[in-house]
Amino acid sequence: MNFDFSDDLNQLREQARRFLKDQSPTKAVRAILEGQDTYDRALWKGMAELGWLGAAVPEAYGGAELGHEGLCVLAEEVGRAIAPVPFSSSVYLATEALLACGAESQRERWLPAMVKGSAIGCFALAEGLGNPAPGLVKARVENGRLTGDKWPVSDGDIADFAVVVAKDAGGTVGLYLAELNAGGVSRSTLKSVDPSRNQSRIRFDNAAVQPLGDGAQGWSAVERLLDRAAVLMAFEQVGGANASLDMAVAYANERFAFGRPIGSFQAIKHKLADVYIATELARSNSYYGAWALATDAPELALAAATARVAASDAFYLAAKENIQTHGGMGFTWEMDCHLFYRRSKLMAVQLGSNPYWKNRLVNLWDAQAA
């Protein structure tokens, strides 16, 4: 049994944690949350220099070839720092889409630039309210031209291109590459609960697009992309949950009331023990997801749904109970608690909320246990 990351990757984790502690303190998260900029450009550049943006990209495209286990380790640390960068959109979704479905020319066009940090990709699936479903895809591609209204698109204002889910003239779902600075594309920023991460509405009006690879891959290609991204997102969420828990424990140990640290009260202890349990179960499920992702196992879909459900619940639980542990100060703008609270709920709905993932989980489990 070797159900842990290798020594090398645990070392990578330590380096990543130090780097992010230094380069992405909550002060930097606030700068994006409160300011005009859409992401932390200096941090993004630093991450590119460390090879993180191409962690799971083959060397042929300039990648670091750390593999997907390496990417999981980095994702956890990015989540711990709630880093204000388009890491999930560009690395877990756009890069993975190119690697999974892209034509060689498309990979050559985008991957080296993405690895260097000079190009950013995003993933445009949603068209308003609702969880991922083929029936909700109204965007149409005819004669190489895309028309549709995609929102929300995480990092849509930042990205140079989007991997767009759309239907062809025959109604088959496929993936398309759209350059976002081209004609027929208009973008507007959407207000969200977590302004430290960009959300955008992208309208395509007869915009020129290319099919990604063969084009009409069908809805299963979308599901597969979401599964892979879900494992990586789960690691980010586990990191965020751990950071929230650490913050709550630290505060409970130093805050005195009734003549003693509030952390000595069982009401606080038991609450945080429950957060710890949820976080550890999410971590363990995510490890299994990492194994399935790295080995491209047939169990990936079920493992991803399991990790995703556990991690979304754990991060939200940790973030909300962190605020309660802090008492009145917890809901002030000044304290950092709300940064994690905002991010936890944003991440819980990106890629589809838990009703979607639970539904998928039960379908897959029932099929597997048949």
Next chain:
Amino acid sequence: MDFNDTPEEAAFRAEARAFLDANATRKKPNEPAQRSRYNEGPEALAQSKAWQAKKAAAGFAGITWDPQWGGRGGTSIQQVIWNQEEANYNVPRGHFEIGLGMCIPTMMHYARPEQLKRYVGPALRGEEIWCQLFSEPSAGSDLAGLRTRAVRDGDDWVINGQKIWTSGAHYCDYGILITRTDPNAPKHAGLTMFFLDMKTPGVEVRRIKQISGTSNFNEVFFTNVRLPDSQRLGAVGGGWKVSLTTLMNERLAVGQAPGPDSADILQLVRGLTIDGEPALANAAVRDRLADWYVKTEGLKYTRFRSITALSRGQTPGPEASITKTVSATKLQEIASFGMDLLGQAGAIMEPDSIPAQGWFQEALLYAPGMRIAGGTDEILRNIIAERVLGMPADVRVDKDLPFSELPKGAAK
């Protein structure tokens, strides 16, 4: 990451499997979990003893024990591998976990060499069974509040008092017993540990009937029980320290609460309908199923992480505390929901007319006990908060007061 054994682990697994194949019947693939009622009969005890003797003779009983005590001198990971393999066979379970997991390891730390020579072998071979006489009516989670008195009388000690929740006392031959020897010292400082023959005059065992109708636990009464000082374990007044050795082993021994799990409730759901539709299509049902699956899988992979730590020669984390509290609570939820799914017939336990022969109903009745035995939900959360998260201990109003001056409350 992988799920493979190292070559040494694989060799041990093959050896274990060869022994099990030769001496036991392998469960059929997908055979449902053990559903028979807890077997209290004498034939179950005899079968259990015979299996233990066979394991001991082949070196699979005391896997981590020193060879001088009949052990294999093996590693913790070998113990895990054995447990995994043994679980695939229909073999008797129970009876020995407390003695071999907690009492004898405590003896190894504190008993005299000639005593170990006398007691360890028979315990390992299943000839003699040991129990742990710790909890009392007024000392459960707060074990150090115990009141059973031991008073020195020449070379002997005279014991008076009562223990409770003693698993298996009714079939046990020996026990380790914690007593109060100095009521005027603060509560942790006035305790002393002994071991004794359960047939010593003055020892009376009464079985406790539980909600489920079974009787796994006992009350044990001590009336002027006379023990020689040679049966003392550790120093006079050092009983708390000795008990920590025992309880540390308890946390390693307490695992998953047995009973219907997520796979079993899925199985139940598949056979049912709600408003004429398959129950599996019901959104409320699916939501609960997903939550339990996530917990079951989470526990499984938490265990894998612990096994990995063991395999790398590290100490595993507080996995047992998580496992027990999550699985016991989940068991109670699954049992209750399984009954809800049966609608108006949910409370019926007739094995012939109720799915899973009434397993969910039975589990509902014993699940509350699983949330208490081996550490209550609350105690386990304290352990996680204090030992894992490093939160401060509760303020102890009784810590430095003489035991005799502590408020006792109305309850006996």
